[in-house]
Amino acid sequence: xxxxxxxxxxxxxxxxxxxxxxxxxxxxxxxxxxxxxxxxxxxxxxxxxxxxxxxxxxxxxxxxxxxxxxxxxxxxxxxxxxxxxxxxxxxxxxxxxxxxxxxxxxxxxxxxxxxxxxxxxxxxxxxxxxxxxxxxxxxxxxxxxxxxxxxxxxxxxxxxxxxxxxxxxxxxxxxx
Amino acid sequence: xxxxxxxxxxxxxxxxxxxxxxxxxxxxxxxxxxxxxxxxxxxxxxxxxxxxxxxxxxxxxxxxxxxxxxxxxxxxxxxxxxxxxxxxxxxxxxxxxxxxxxxxxxxxxxxxxxxxxxxxxxxxxxxxxxxxxxxxxxxxxxxxxxxxxxxxxxxxxxxxxxxxxxxxxxxxxxxxxxxxxxxxxxxxxxxxxxxxxxxxxxxxxxxxxxxxxxxxxxxxxxxxxxxx
Amino acid sequence: xxxxxxxxxxxxxxxxxxxxxxxxxxxxxxxxxxxxxxxxxxxxxxxxxxxxxxxxxxxxxxxxxxxxxxxxxxxxxxxxxxxxxxxxxxxxxxxxxxxxxxxxxxxxxxxxxxxxxxxxxxxxxxxxxxxxxxxxxxxxxxxxxxxxxxxxxxxxxxxxxxxxxxxxxxxxxxxxxxxxxxxxxxxxxxxxxxxxxxxxxxxxxxxxxxxxxxxxxxxxxxxxxxxxxxxxxxxxxxxxxxxxxxxxxxxxxxxxxxxxxxxxxxxxxxxxxxxxxxxxxxxxxxxxxxxxxxxxxxxxxxxxxxxxxxxxxxxxxxxxxxxxxxxxxxxxxxxxxxxxxxxxxxxxxxxxxxxxxxxxxxxxxxxxxxxxxxxxxxxxxxxxxxx
Numbered sequence: 001x002x003x004x005x006x007x008x009x010x011x012x013x014x015x016x017x018x019x020x021x022x023x024x025x026x027x028x029x030x031x032x033x034x035x036x037x038x039x040x041x042x043x044x045x046x047x048x049x050x051x052x053x054x055x056x057x058x059x060x061x062x063x064x065x066x067x068x069x070x071x072x073x074x075x076x077x078x079x080x081x082x083x084x085x086x087x088x089x090x091x092x093x094x095x096x097x098x099x100x101x102x103x104x105x106x107x108x109x110x111x112x113x114x115x116x117x118x119x120x121x122x123x124x125x126x127x128x129x130x131x132x133x134x135x136x137x138x139x140x141x142x143x144x145x146x147x148x149x150x151x152x153x154x155x156x157x158x159x160x161x162x163x164x165x166x167x168x169x170x171x172x173x174x175x176x
Numbered sequence: 177x178x179x180x181x182x183x184x185x186x187x188x189x190x191x192x193x194x195x196x197x198x199x200x201x202x203x204x205x206x207x208x209x210x211x212x213x214x215x216x217x218x219x220x221x222x223x224x225x226x227x228x229x230x231x232x233x234x235x236x237x238x239x240x241x242x243x244x245x246x247x248x249x250x251x252x253x254x255x256x257x258x259x260x261x262x263x264x265x266x267x268x269x270x271x272x273x274x275x276x277x278x279x280x281x282x283x284x285x286x287x288x289x290x291x292x293x294x295x296x297x298x299x300x301x302x303x304x305x306x307x308x309x310x311x312x313x314x315x316x317x318x319x320x321x322x323x324x325x326x327x328x329x330x331x332x333x334x335x336x337x338x339x340x341x342x343x344x345x346x347x348x349x350x351x352x353x354x355x356x357x358x359x360x361x362x363x364x365x366x367x368x369x370x371x372x373x374x375x376x377x378x379x380x381x382x383x384x385x386x387x388x389x390x391x392x393x394x395x396x397x398x399x400x401x402x403x404x
Numbered sequence: 405x406x407x408x409x410x411x412x413x414x415x416x417x418x419x420x421x422x423x424x425x426x427x428x429x430x431x432x433x434x435x436x437x438x439x440x441x442x443x444x445x446x447x448x449x450x451x452x453x454x455x456x457x458x459x460x461x462x463x464x465x466x467x468x469x470x471x472x473x474x475x476x477x478x479x480x481x482x483x484x485x486x487x488x489x490x491x492x493x494x495x496x497x498x499x500x501x502x503x504x505x506x507x508x509x510x511x512x513x514x515x516x517x518x519x520x521x522x523x524x525x526x527x528x529x530x531x532x533x534x535x536x537x538x539x540x541x542x543x544x545x546x547x548x549x550x551x552x553x554x555x556x557x558x559x560x561x562x563x564x565x566x567x568x569x570x571x572x573x574x575x576x577x578x579x580x581x582x583x584x585x586x587x588x589x590x591x592x593x594x595x596x597x598x599x600x601x602x603x604x605x606x607x608x609x610x611x612x613x614x615x616x617x618x619x620x621x622x623x624x625x626x627x628x629x630x631x632x633x634x635x636x637x638x639x640x641x642x643x644x645x646x647x648x649x650x651x652x653x654x655x656x657x658x659x660x661x662x663x664x665x666x667x668x669x670x671x672x673x674x675x676x677x678x679x680x681x682x683x684x685x686x687x688x689x690x691x692x693x694x695x696x697x698x699x700x701x702x703x704x705x706x707x708x709x710x711x712x713x714x715x716x717x718x719x720x721x722x723x724x725x726x727x728x729x730x731x732x733x734x735x736x737x738x739x740x741x742x743x744x745x746x747x748x749x750x751x752x753x754x755x756x757x758x759x760x761x762x763x764x765x766x767x768x769x770x771x772x773x774x775x776x777x778x779x780x781x782x783x784x785x786x787x788x789x790x791x
Contacts, residue, residue, distance in 0.1 A: 078636075080629055080632045080633050080636060081628075081629055081632065082626060082628075082629035083629040083630070083632070083633050085633050085636065087636055087639075116467050116468050116642055117642065120639035120640065120642060121639075123639055125633075125636045125637050125639070127633075133491070134630075134633060136626070136629070162638070162640040163640055164637060164638060164639055164640055166637055223785075223789075224785075227785045227788075230701065232700075232701055232784050232785050232788070233784075233785040252705075253705055256700070256703050256704065256705045257703065259701070259702070259703045260702065260703025260704075261703070265698075265701045265702070267698065267701075267788060269694075271694060271695065271698040271788075273413070273695055273698075273699075274420070274695075275413075275416040275417060275419060275420060276412075276413065276416065280410075280412070284409075284410075284413075284699070284702060285702045285703060287408065287409065287410055288407060288702075288703050288704065332702070
């Protein structure tokens with residue numbers, strides 16, 4: 001066998017070998033919002049129609065007092081895994097998919113293109129409680145509830161002197 | 177029926193741009209227990225004919241039947257099995273495996289039969305005894321003379337007790353004395369063990385040992401009277 | 405019909421060209437040693453960076469720090485705040501397992517040596533030992549103001565000799581001298597390459613009134629949700645909660661290019677060895693064409709010869725691999741590697757050794773292919789005439 005024959009015989013094997021050892025990055029998993037889980041949140045939280053007199057988060061945070069009933073509207077920013085709670089962000093804030101240099105951002109729901117301080121100032125926490133404790137179930141998936149969904153929540157406001165707002169919800173309307 | 181029957185066998189091969197025809201429409205019968213000698217000048221197609229009989233090569237046309245086996249149409253693995261069982265091949269050079277002793281070289285064909293170590297030992301001892309080299313069993317080929325090497329090769333060819341021995345210029349590389357010894361050995365195997373021997377040679381002295389002699393020249397076979 | 409050539413034939417063939425055999429054996433040894441070293445390196449890297457990960461532990465850090473503990477700043481009393489506000493924080497003898505810590509990369513000098521070394525210092529309270537329960541003080545005691553304890557691999561990380569970090573020696577950073585009062589182990593974690601000192605004095609020295617992060621141990625992994633909820637309720641604190649498993653996995657992923665590069669380098673050298681081995685065997689077949697044709701004429705099928713060649717290659721590769729493994733064991737066992745601001749020990753465990761052996765044997769088998777092809781295509785009649 002000449003050396004060229006040798007190479008001809010050998011090259012396919014070498015290529016296979018290289019293929020075996022070569023490392024390849026597995027594709028990044030698709031965005032978290034592809035499959036919506038089912039939520040075990042009790043059905044009585046669901047509001048079929050949007051309640052009237054809803055306030056935006058930014059305004060509500062300046063006006064509300066602790067213990068006051070509230071109807072709050074905004075977009076879902078982020079969920080707390082395993083807990084019936086999520087952060088609601090004022091509709092005036094643009095998520096990454098709406099504008100900005102990171103239009104192609106894979107996780108627009110975390111508003112990663114927005115300054116965190118500005119984002120926190122425009123966000124409130126919505127909780128679904130059983131007595132004093134937040135329910136141990138995912139809120140995501142409840143009547144289509146997902147990142148960046150427009151929702152209106154009815155409940156009682158909990159505020160502190162640091163400007164944080166938590167709403168203990170008794171009803172939620174998810175805009176289709 | 178003859179043991180070996182060749183009918184209208186033609187073999188060609190390419191050599192550069194030329195087509196060479198070492199065998200053209202050859203028909204030949206070799207009887208059982210015959211010592212058949214094929215003579216002819218170099219390049220006359222003798223080895224080609226021998227390789228066809230030993231099923232190492234295949235004809236382009238015609239048929240070769242040995243016993244009840246048609247060699248031209250059998251698969252190569254079937255032919256390998258057949259060869260192991262029926263043919264002992266003695267080459268011009270002994271072609272011994274240099275890293276194995278005389279004993280181990282002779283033992284090589286026996287691994288094809290799944291014999292026990294004791295049975296292999298018995299057969300190897302007999303074969304070495306038959307070629308008169310029982311005392312050289314542990315020698316490596318490089319420790320043997322040319323004649324002794326060729327005798328080990330003959331022991332290797334007969335160890336599995338094949339019915340046919342093919343020998344291609346078995347004395348071509350030997351001095352006169354060693355050559356005589358090898359030829360007498362082949363002759364004895366033919367006479368005492370009734371082996372069918374097909375030998376190719378261009379040495380007239382070697383040809384004398386055959387019971388029948390034919391001449392192959394330019395691909396054509398011609399019969400001659402036995403010389404012995 | 406049994407159709408194998410005796411194994412002796414394959415083994416004895418190795419003695420035909422001792423020089424060539426030695427070279428091929430040495431290349432197998434090299435490949436085995438190299439693959440073991442690479443596997444030990446990568447496994448060491450993986451296990452160390454993920455070793456500190458605990459399902460029930462989470463790291464609370466600043467949401468603006470892009471998950472980098474060193475760049476993160478959180479409010480000084482965060483640990484206490486978490487202990488008071490979050491359900492499910494683990495306690496030991498009534499003490500909450502929350503550890504406020506400062507993590508910093510800093511320039512260090514050892515003893516009187518003026519050479520500047522980059523080291524990793526962690527400011528901790530006693531509670532750190534409750535959260536990081538892999539940490540055991542193996543010599544001396546826990547540090548007080550002006551004192552440090554050093555991890556088992558800190559010397560490696562600093563590029564220093566072990567005795568330079570012995571108990572009683574001093575080191576200097578942030579314009580202060582610290583006495584080494586203890587040594588600690590935290591097997592299989594990056595913590596082993598660190599230097600620990602009390603948190604409060606470190607805050608003073610570095611003129612900061614915050615911490616880098618708070619490490620929290622929970623009663624169960626489920627309670628991480630409660631901690632995350634706390635971070636959401638206290639949006640003013642700009643916190644993010646990362647389960648330690650996730651944090652260390654991301655840290656480990658950061659080194660993925662190094663892992664890939666190591667494997668690529670090993671593969672490249674293995675490939676060179678593969679070509680070398682294949683060439684050697686191919687040359688061996690070329691030398692033995694007439695002998696192989698003779699074996700075919702005797703009645704051996706082509707695959708019997710291929711099998712014998714493979715045996716020849718495997719016997720040599722096994723012997724080579726064994727030498728390579730012994731060499732790897734001698735030179736690598738217990739060695740550690742410095743990487744970025746950390747250090748880890750090579751993991752010379754059974755999987756790493758298996759990679760070495762399997763690699764060397766696989767290469768031997770692959771290397772048989774061209775020679776095997778040649779044997780399979782051997783024209784017996786023509787080859788019998790070869791000189």
